[in-house]
Amino acid sequence: MGLLDFIAPGKSNRNQQAHSTQAHLRIAEIYDDIVVLKNGGLRAVLKTSSINFNLKSEQEQNAIIYSYQNFLNSLEFPIQILIRSKKLDIDNYIDGVKALGDKQDNKLLQEQTFEYAQYVKRLVEYADIMEKEFYVIVPYDPVRAPQPGGTGVFQSFFQRLSPKETYGDTKMRHHEFDNLKKSLLQRVNTVQSNLENCGLKVDQLNTTELIELFYQSFNPITSRTQKLKDLTETSVETDKEKLEEEAKREETPKEKVL
DSSP, X not given: OOHHHHHSOOOTTOHHHHHHHHXXXXXXXXXXXXXXXXXXXXXXXXXXXXXXGGGSOHHHHHHHHHHHHHHHHHXXXXXXXXXXXXXXXXXXXXXXXXXXXXXXXXXXXXXXXXXXXXXXXXXXXXXXXXEEEEEEEXXXXXXXXXXXXXXXXXXXXXXXXXXXXXXXXXXXXXXXXXXXXXXXXXXXHHHHHHHXXXXXXXXXXXXXXXXXXXXXXXXXTHHHHSOOOSOTTSSHHHHHHHHHHHHHHHHSXXXXXX
């Protein structure tokens, strides 16, 4: 099962419908903390903190506005700002409270700990408490000649090695990706440093966090009950392992035929 089967799952007995759904996704693969689009474009996603602007003094507010203005004026490429609202997820917190309850030797304190965990869980469910997350998407779209059939060079970039594909072909694709990634990361560093000057904490999403973000976005209801676990190995590691195997085969001397 591929990565897109987790992001936009379809029933196994309806393969045609599942492929039809995935055809509308622009994502070809998520690899090495980068989103690879079907047209060959690369995207990095930065998660930022928020600032309570109204609680700042007038001098601090002016400094933030000035820094943000400089950030916008310094941009030589487009960015996308995303504000995402989602239901508050406190499962990890509840699990932590229950774990503390299990360690309690005092039966009364243990019972109160479990009751507190249930109270907080019901409170969040009934009050429908929401939280906001803030993201900045940094793009890089390489200029290249159109591919036959209108597909991008990376559409099948990370598919498993086919019998017709040599180690050299695979190495070349990875080399091209690394070069494009360097150009993207230059933009990421520019955006990150400028936003940090505004007083924001900025972190780039890794592969696992990107998968979770898209899975939750495309499956807002299902993702509440069906959590993702360790899916970064889905197709990325398979490609790496096969690349290493092919490299070893190339280095192994062939037996001479007498």
